[in-house]
Amino acid sequence: MMLRGVVLALLVSAAPLDAASAKTYALVVGVDAYPYEVSLDGAVKDAKDVESALQRAGVDQMTTFFDAAARKDDIRAAWAGFVNSAVKGDTIIFTYAGHGAQMPELVAGDEADGLDEFLQLPGFDRSRAEETDHEIIVDNELNAWFSQAEAKGLQVLFVSDSCHSGGMSRSFSGKTRLAQAVMVKLPPPSDEAVSGARVKEVQFRNVTVLAASLESQPSPEVIIGGEARGALSWSFARAVEGSADRNGDGEISRVELEDYVFANVKHQSEALQVPNFTPQLPRSEDEVVMALTRTATVAVAPGGKKTYKSVRETGWDGKLALSVEASDVLPENTGGTGVPYRWDAASGIFYTPNGDVAGEHIDAGMIQSVVNKFILLDFLKVMASQNPGTVSLTPQKDIYAGGDKISFDAPASGYRNMVVFNLANTGQVQLLDVQSEGTASVEFKLSNLQVVEPFGADHLIVISTNEPIDAIGAALASKNIDATTVLQLLSTRIDGTGTSVAIQPLYTREKP
Numbered sequence: 359m360m361l362r363g364v365v366l367a368l369l370v371s372a373a374p375l376d377a378a379s380a381k382t383y384a385l386v387v388g389v390d391a392y393p394y395e396v397s398l399d400g401a402v403k404d405a406k407d408v409e410s411a412l413q414r415a416g417v418d419q420m421t422t423f424f425d426a427a428a429r430k431d432d433i434r435a436a437w438a439g440f441v442n443s444a445v446k447g448d449t450i451i452f453t454y455a456g457h458g459a460q461m462p463e464l465v466a467g468d469e470a471d472g473l474d475e476f477l478q479l480p481g482f483d484r485s486r487a488e489e490t491d492h493e494i495i496v497d498n499e500l501n502a503w504f505s506q507a508e509a510k511g512l513q514v515l516f517v518s519d520s521c522h523s524g525g526m527s528r529s530f531s532g533k534t535r536l537a538q539a540v541m542v543k544l545p546p547p548s549d550e551a552v553s554g555a556r557v558k559e560v561q562f563r564n565v566t567v568l569a570a571s572l573e574s575q576p577s578p579e580v581i582i583g584g585e586a587r588g589a590l591s592w593s594f595a596r597a598v599e600g601s602a603d604r605n606g607d608g609e610i611s612r613v614e615l616e617d618y619v620f621a622n623v624k625h626q627s628e629a630l631q632v633p634n635f636t637p638q639l640p641r642s643e644d645e646v647v648m649a650l651t652r653t654a655t656v657a658v659a660p661g662g663k664k665t666y667k668s669v670r671e672t673g674w675d676g677k678l679a680l681s682v683e684a685s686d687v688l689p690e691n692t693g694g695t696g697v698p699y700r701w702d703a704a705s706g707i708f709y710t711p712n713g714d715v716a717g718e719h720i721d722a723g724m725i726q727s728v729v730n731k732f733i734l735l736d737f738l739k740v741m742a743s744q745n746p747g748t749v750s751l752t753p754q755k756d757i758y759a760g761g762d763k764i765s766f767d768a769p770a771s772g773y774r775n776m777v778v779f780n781l782a783n784t785g786q787v788q789l790l791d792v793q794s795e796g797t798a799s800v801e802f803k804l805s806n807l808q809v810v811e812p813f814g815a816d817h818l819i820v821i822s823t824n825e826p827i828d829a830i831g832a833a834l835a836s837k838n839i840d841a842t843t844v845l846q847l848l849s850t851r852i853d854g855t856g857t858s859v860a861i862q863p864l865y866t867r868e869k870p
Contacts (some may be wrong), residue, residue, distance in 0.1 A: 378529070382449045382648065383440040384412045384420040387433060389456035391425045395537050400579045401455035404591035408453050411595040413475055415650055417451065419443075428456075428479050430493050430832035437503055446511030449648065455591050458520030458577075461539035464546045465499060465555035474498065477520060477536045487540055488738055491547040498554030501546075505557050508564055515648070516565075519588040521577035528757050528865060530631065532586065533712025534576040562643075566612065568619065571631035580627050581711035584679065584696015589631055591792040593622040600650055601744055606664035612645040621746030621860065625739050628714065629863040630756055636670040663746075668854040669740045675844075676734050679711075687722045690730040699732060701725055708783075710815070714865060717814035729784025730841040735781060737845055738859050741852075747771060747860030749820050762809045768802040770823035771858060777831055778802055778821075779844075783814030783866075787839045790818075792831035809866045816864040821848075823857040 379583045388405020402424050409422055417734070421436045423429070457478040464474055474496050481493030491737045500516070507514045520535045546552050559565065572575055581587040596602075602618035616635055623631050670676075677694035685703030697711040697870045701720065708717035708728055717728055754767045768778065778790040791802055821827075830847050833839055 363506075367834075368396050370649070374681070378446045380449065380649075381444065382416070382420040382451060383444060383452040384409075384417045385436050385440065385450075385453070386412070386420065386422045386845055387428050387454045387456070388422075388424050389428050389478075389480055392457060392480055392537075394485070395457060395478065396533065398456065398533055398579060399518070399586035400588055401440040401535070403585060404455040404588045404595075405453065405593045406689055408455075408517065408589075408598070409465075409592055410607070410635050411598040411601060412451065414692060415598050415648065423490075426480055429481060430479055430495060433479075433495070434503075435723075438506075441503075441507050441510065442513065444507075444510065444512050447513070449513040449515060450507055451515040453517035453519075453591075454517075455519040455535075455588055455696040456534055457537035459531055459539055460519070460619060461496075461540035462543040464496065464551050471541075474767070480632040482535065484538060484540050487542060487544055487582075491544050494547065495841070496547065496551050496554075498552070498557075499550045502550035502554035504565055506555070506563065508562060513564055515859060517591070517594060519577065520593045521571065526563060527755075529709075529713055529715050530630065532581070535579065535588065538731075545592070566635060566641075567635055568635045571633065576630075578627065578630055578712070580630070581697045582626050582756035584711075585696070586697075587626075589623045589627040590619070590633065591796070593619045593628055595809075596622065596743055598648070603650060604664070606743070609649050610647045612640040612647055614705060615647050617748065618746060622743055625742050625746065625861050628710070628712065629865070632754065634749045644866070645708065646790045664856065666744050666854050669737050669849065671854075672743075674737060676733060677736075678729050680729060680737070685722065687725060690727045691733055692729060693860040700731075701728075715814060715867070717785075718812055720784070727840065728783075729785075730845075731781050731785040734841040734845045735861070738819060738861060739772050741857065742859040742861055745856060745858045745859040747822055749818065749862045751862055751864065757867055758809045759867045760811065760813065761811050761869050762866075764802040764807050764809065764864075766818055766862065768820045768860065770801050773858065774824050775827040776802065776820065776822045777827055777834065779834055781817040781819060781841065783812060783816055785841060787834065787841055789839075792827065792834070794827055794831065811868075813868055816866070818862040818864060819851070820862075821857060822860075823852055823855065825852050825855050825857060 386405050388410045390402045390404040421431060442692045454477055457477050459476060460609060461474055462471045463472050475496040479493040481490055483490045504514055580589050582592050597615055597618050602614045604614050620633050623633050675690060678692050679694040679696050679698035680692040681688060681698040681700045682688060683702045684782045699711060700709040706719045706721060707715055712715045720728055743847060758764060776793045780788040780790060782788060830851060833843060833847055
């Protein structure tokens with residue numbers, strides 16, 4: 359099945375690309391406005407963000423379709439034009455941000471679950487499905503399109519930030535890129551929808567599929583930089599800009615892309631999404647996604663040395679947009695633009711811009727600490743967007759109940775120094791471990807942890823660095839340490855360096 363959940367499909371070569379001669383073509387589609395469906399808020403922003411990133415990455419030719427301009431015949435014609443123009447070794451990038459959905463399989467026995475997935479374009483109306491089915495792109499059709507490209511020896515990069523299934527247990531209030539399923543069985547909308555059913559993804563030798571979330575999860579629109587966005591598209595755009603190029607060699611390998619996207623989708627979605635590559639392993643150790651031009655490699659200085667912006671150079675202002683209900687208390691450092699956090703003083707509940715419950719029983723004496731925590735967290739997310747680390751919780755859930763047992767793991771980092779701490783839902787900073795001068799190559803693990811009150815959103819932080827860390831560790835060990843002090847320490851000692859930051863959100867609630 360080509361579309362599996364929310365899909366980011368990357369067609370990559372098993373051998374390094376010949377950047378000197380190969381060309382790259384890009385087809386970018388983004389749809390917010392659906393006349394017959396709930397419209398989205400961030401899909402066009404995603405598509406334009408990816409378009410801009412790809413331009414900086416040096417694509418040779420690009421065609422874009424936004425909202426009503428996204429018509430299947432035009433998209434198909436643009437794809438065919440690229441396939442006809444490209445020669446062996448060239449790359450075609452096709453990105454889609456918008457609704458996805460399911461329908462009864464078009465070819466009997468084709469799908470294990472009996473359902474085909476499709477990208478829903480603006481002209482499709484499920485109440486007139488047979489009349490408007492020419493405005494959907496079925497997974498079988500994509501198989502046929504990709505087969506045409508592969509027959510010419512082309513590389514294809516397919517990015518689809520949409521979804522077709524899943525449920526959410528968190529108190530999320532945003533939109534998901536899930537359109538209502540089509541219940542009636544339709545005839546195949548094209549010959550390709552039949553021929554493509556004979557093509558299985560395991561047959562592709564140049565196609566890699568990266569699902570933005572597990573099939574049991576939806577693809578939500580989350581708040582990034584004060585705007586509704588898709589975490590996968592946002593992360594992919596940053597990767598293409600050069601942030602995924604960890605070793606600064608001017609190329610993004612499959613491993614670099616995987617590490618970067620996995621970490622940043624988790625950070626930006628607050629662990630609502632877990633990406634998944636197919637095949638799970640790279641086809642070779644040097645498998646390359648794309649080569650970057652000099653203008654794209656903004657994170658690589660002349661000579662190949664990787665450089666990093668300070669957080670403030672990225673536009674971070676140290677403020678938190680906050681809406682306060684039924685209280686005269688207005689914490690400091692609030693007033694930022696965008697969708698706000700919200701504090702209901704009467705109930706004591708603190709909500710994220712996505713509608714998640716981030717803290718319970720937050721009173722007037724605690725609210726400043728909670729605000730400071732999320733300002734620090736925003737700072738850490740910007741650092742992580744340039745050089746993300748890897749951490750995990752086991753078992754993996756979007757929310758944990760009181761009494762649940764969990765394990766937290768931070769694999770060996772390769773850095774000399776590491777500090778691990780928790781930003782509690784109350785705003786407290788809790789030191790967990792400090793390793794210095796060579797000991798950070800050892801895995802850090804906390805096992806058999808139990809979820810207890812107070813419930814809300816904790817964030818486990820792992821900072822790995824080659825910079826001196828003793829002063830940071832000593833400050834974190836203090837009983838009176840707070841998020842504002844930690845922010846000052848990090849901004850003066852490791853901001854703008856090659857420090858790696860990993861963030862593990864931990865959302866909890868009372869056991870039902």
